[in-house]
Amino acid sequence: MKIRSVAAAALCMNLMHAYAVPPVAAAGPNANTAGERRIWMAVGERRFSITLADNQAARAFAAHLPLTLDMPDLNGNEKHAKLPKALPTKDSQPGTIRVGDLMLWRVDTLVVFYLTFDSPYLYTRLGRIDEPASLPDVLGRGQARIVFTRE
Template sequence: MRGAATTDRRRLIIGAAALALLAGRSHAATHANKQEKTAMRIGMRFAGRDLTATLFDNPSARDFFSLLPLDLEVEDFGGNEKIAYLPRKLSVEGHGPFGNEQPYDLCYYMPWGNLAMFFAPYKHPGLVRLGRFETGMEALHLAGRYPLRIEAID
């Protein structure tokens, strides 16, 4: 009898620990890499084209916004995105997984410290979504390397 009670108690403790772990992960995922839009809007210009994007409410997006204005170079990468290297790595405090990846997301690739501007489907675990493009997205489809200007806009 005592052995069965000990086994039941162990199962209960293991089950409670697993539930606590899953609840913590769920809470972290909902608060990490937040996807709510903010008043932080940016304008990008390259190849004579203008793009606008609204940034999301997360530490990486706020850190990126604090760097503006920026003069960088944008180039093709991987057949589904354009990339631009930032002058320094961004904060990734609070980063976490996100779903619903879509073309025209503006992301930060943590391992290399670059912006990733997607114009086709993508999925990669090393990304933080910074925001979404709203206008001018067709410029992302232009092949080549161009000077890129990024500024905060009202």
């Protein structure tokens, strides 16, 4: 009887371990965790966290960091800059662009949107600034030097 209860206990422990291991740990070292999907954007003294999209373009963008870009204003709603290297694309028409969207236009133009508006253009989503409310004030009109980093 004692052998059965030890075997049952061992089986229970194995089952508990199988279901208690967090999915990130179970997925191994190549897992795409939230921490791996977070990058940072600095404008002067202001720092913003960005959650990257789960796609090839966002991973390629993150692989090129750190990156400092002088980004001129366009249309009073976005900053844009040509990237040093083309990224993979998967264009879609978002329709409504939201404040805080980080997008790729064509294969090599990074766009940071600081106002919400409707757009007919095609973009590849790279990510989203987590708390974008102050972006219109921080980015304003004119050129902005923006630093993108992993930490």
